[in-house]
Amino acid sequence: MNWIKPILIAGIALLIFQAQAQKPKSYPAVTQELAAKIMAAPASKTPHSLAVVPFTATPSSQQSKAFGEYLTETIIGSISGQPDKLKLFERTRMDAILKEHEFILTDLMKPAAALKIGQLAPIDAILSGTYTKLKSYIEVSARMIDVTSGEITMSYVGRIKMNKNMATLFTQTNVVAEPVDKSKTNNNTVQITFNGSTNAPSKTQAEICKEKADAFRPHLNDLSTPEKISAVVAEAIKTPFENACGKLHYDVMYAFTRFKLDPEPYKNFLLGTLDTIAYPAGDDRAYEIVRYLATDNAVDSREWKSGFAAMGKVGNYYLSNYVTQLIGKADTPEPEQKNRIKQYFDLAAQHKLGLPRALTFEVAYVEMMEGLSKNQPLRQFVYETYSARLSPDEKLKATLFSELSSMYKEEPNPQRKTELIGWLAAFVNANEYAKAHEQLYEFAWHFKMTYYETTNAEIRRNYPEADLKILVQRCRDKFSNYALLTPYPSQKEDRINFCVKYNVPIPGVIPTQEEADAILKGNNLAEQLRVMKLLAISETPPVKLESTLVNLLNKKSLEDKATMNNIQTLAISVLGNLRTTNPKAIEYMLAVLPHYSNDTEAAKEALVKIGKPAVKTITTRLDKTTDQEGGLQFQLITILGKIGKEAASAEKSIQRILTITRNTDVRYAAEAALQAIGN
Numbered sequence: 001m002n003w004i005k006p007i008l009i010a011g012i013a014l015l016i017f018q019a020q021a022q023k024p025k026s027y028p029a030v031t032q033e034l035a036a037k038i039m040a041a042p043a044s045k046t047p048h049s050l051a052v053v054p055f056t057a058t059p060s061s062q063q064s065k066a067f068g069e070y071l072t073e074t075i076i077g078s079i080s081g082q083p084d085k086l087k088l089f090e091r092t093r094m095d096a097i098l099k100e101h102e103f104i105l106t107d108l109m110k111p112a113a114a115l116k117i118g119q120l121a122p123i124d125a126i127l128s129g130t131y132t133k134l135k136s137y138i139e140v141s142a143r144m145i146d147v148t149s150g151e152i153t154m155s156y157v158g159r160i161k162m163n164k165n166m167a168t169l170f171t172q173t174n175v176v177a178e179p180v181d182k183s184k185t186n187n188n189t190v191q192i193t194f195n196g197s198t199n200a201p202s203k204t205q206a207e208i209c210k211e212k213a214d215a216f217r218p219h220l221n222d223l224s225t226p227e228k229i230s231a232v233v234a235e236a237i238k239t240p241f242e243n244a245c246g247k248l249h250y251d252v253m254y255a256f257t258r259f260k261l262d263p264e265p266y267k268n269f270l271l272g273t274l275d276t277i278a279y280p281a282g283d284d285r286a287y288e289i290v291r292y293l294a295t296d297n298a299v300d301s302r303e304w305k306s307g308f309a310a311m312g313k314v315g316n317y318y319l320s321n322y323v324t325q326l327i328g329k330a331d332t333p334e335p336e337q338k339n340r341i342k343q344y345f346d347l348a349a350q351h352k353l354g355l356p357r358a359l360t361f362e363v364a365y366v367e368m369m370e371g372l373s374k375n376q377p378l379r380q381f382v383y384e385t386y387s388a389r390l391s392p393d394e395k396l397k398a399t400l401f402s403e404l405s406s407m408y409k410e411e412p413n414p415q416r417k418t419e420l421i422g423w424l425a426a427f428v429n430a431n432e433y434a435k436a437h438e439q440l441y442e443f444a445w446h447f448k449m450t451y452y453e454t455t456n457a458e459i460r461r462n463y464p465e466a467d468l469k470i471l472v473q474r475c476r477d478k479f480s481n482y483a484l485l486t487p488y489p490s491q492k493e494d495r496i497n498f499c500v501k502y503n504v505p506i507p508g509v510i511p512t513q514e515e516a517d518a519i520l521k522g523n524n525l526a527e528q529l530r531v532m533k534l535l536a537i538s539e540t541p542p543v544k545l546e547s548t549l550v551n552l553l554n555k556k557s558l559e560d561k562a563t564m565n566n567i568q569t570l571a572i573s574v575l576g577n578l579r580t581t582n583p584k585a586i587e588y589m590l591a592v593l594p595h596y597s598n599d600t601e602a603a604k605e606a607l608v609k610i611g612k613p614a615v616k617t618i619t620t621r622l623d624k625t626t627d628q629e630g631g632l633q634f635q636l637i638t639i640l641g642k643i644g645k646e647a648a649s650a651e652k653s654i655q656r657i658l659t660i661t662r663n664t665d666v667r668y669a670a671e672a673a674l675q676a677i678g679n
Contacts, residue, residue, distance in 0.1 A: 024137035024159040035078035041154035051089035055129040067169035111150035118147025209245040241273040294325040323371020397433040421467040425474035437482035532570035569599040576606025581613040612646040619650040630663040641673030
């Protein structure tokens with residue numbers, strides 16, 4: 001029985017641990033804990049594309065859409081800003097998919113529903129969750145599901161302490177209906193009495209509303225004439241658009257949108273309803289009405305007035321959606337659009353935009369830019385006009401850079417793109433923040449060519465190198481200062497190479513030509529190899545080093561022959577970039593052609609770059625070849641062919657080889673070279 005005591009101790013310890021694990025914590029502690037688990041969850045690839053859907057109340061919990069939205073937005077804010085690890089799928093796009101396919105949010109905790117979502121949206125995983133309000137705390141449950149495999153990659157349960165601030169996000173229901181005079185009731189009347197009444201209703205309000213919607217829906221099956229449309233409108237507006245029985249209006253708006261109908265009486269009815277909604281942020285009717293009104297991309301002054309009034313009472317969860325509908329999509333004259341944007345920012349400057357607390361000017365700016373994400377001209381107008389009024393923190397500075405880089409990529413006009421690169425350069429020079437070095441170099445990598453020509457064509461269109469050179473020229477100090485800030489050696493090497501290529505000095509790392517000359521004349525092979533690698537990628541040929549590089553070609557090393565060969569191969573490449581005319585260099589290049597190694601390839605490329613000054617020496621060597629040197633003949637003739645018309649003096653020598661050779665490869669090369677030289 002001695003084994004019982006240890007088991008009891010272990011069991012008690014486990015219970016204590018579980019009790020501590022389930023101890024309610026503050027709201028920030030729980031949300032940060034959940035965000036950390038999300039970021040640490042295993043992913044099939046990096047960056048991971050994640051869709052976050054709204055957290056919903058469990059059936060046993062008191063309903064509160066406000067808390068669910070607040071929790072969802074907090075989580076999104078906590079895990080955003082790390083695009084190298086995680087890409088967040090746009091919420092508005094996911095909301096549209098969920099609505100179109102009639103998903104129930106609570107079902108999204110199940111792998112089967114997640115798999116179906118994966119077929120509809122370009123995402124890797126989905127995060128969903130529920131919450132339950134209890135007396136002293138709110139229990140939050142979350143799951144992240146891989147939409148390809150259905151595997152649950154992360155699960156979480158936490159408890160949030162209930163306090164006064166949390167309590168305000170939950171709606172308290174305490175309804176008492178007026179006594180009903182049975183003598184005046186008709187078939188549609190329902191007796192509803194709460195708080196202890198003994199008169200039980202014959203039907204619930206939900207049942208009555210469903211019957212009403214079901215009875216109305218057939219009216220939408222025939223919209224073939226103006227008279228029938230008017231009849232539908234007349235019947236629909238008999239029912240107020242309330243969150244109870246007014247849900248039939250969602251069907252009406254859907255049908256009218258689908259068939260591109262816009263009856264004026266119904267629009268006026270919706271505008272009247274919109275004007276009565278006190279708190280649009282927590283009321284689906286407001287946004288659905290605004291979206292319906294903007295379907296035709298024409299927002300007139302009456303629609304703008306009501307929509308703008310609603311916008312002023314929306315917090316930062318949905319404000320960008322209102323901007324999209326009322327400004328971003330609207331096919332309105334440019335002066336009127338800019339005037340509406342001014343009204344928006346004037347309201348923000350007066351601290352009158354947003355409920356329950358007014359938004360800062362900075363948050364209002366971000367919401368505006370998000371809302372205009374598909375409207376390139378207006379995004380540029382807002383940045384140019386209002387960004388100077390911002391007092392950005394670290395996060396907003398990073399957001400502003402992302403906005404600028406996005407506007408640059410999406411701008412189709414080359415001249416305007418060059419103007420935008422100037423904006424970006426000015427921003428980089430004016431702002432210091434933690435992510436600045438990452439964002440600047442990440443933007444520069446977009447200009448880098450690949451091995452695929454189809455991809456390169458797109459890169460040249462979206463990221464012309466001439467603009468990158470302007471950015472480097474204007475932000476030379478920033479590129480230099482930021483090059484060594486990364487902790488990753490490979491990334492640091494990439495940044496140094498970038499600076500070498502675009503002639504950005506990094507004191508102590510990239511040597512000047514004078515410093516390079518001294519190193520190359522010394523005996524430290526490791527340093528010489530490092531310097532030669534930098535010189536080989538530089539776009540600025542080191543003219544002053546030509547004689548030193550030529551001398552390197554004849555240098556020998558008893559200690560490290562392999563390193564010396566690498567140095568000399570790089571010297572050949574650099575001399576080719578210099579288009580050297582030095583006879584010793586050209587002779588050396590010809591001498592290494594039979595090696596069939598790295599220096600051979602470097603020599604062939606260098607001789608083609610040198611061109612005409614090398615033709616005489618190449619031709620002389622070709623004339624001295626024998627039948628047994630078919631490989632060398634092939635190389636020399638190919639080089640002359642690639643030089644082209646400037647190798648015209650070699651035609652006679654190539655023709656001679658063509659007439660006497662029995663090597664089919666040499667014959668083919670000779671014929672091709674003669675064609676290239678003659679064209």
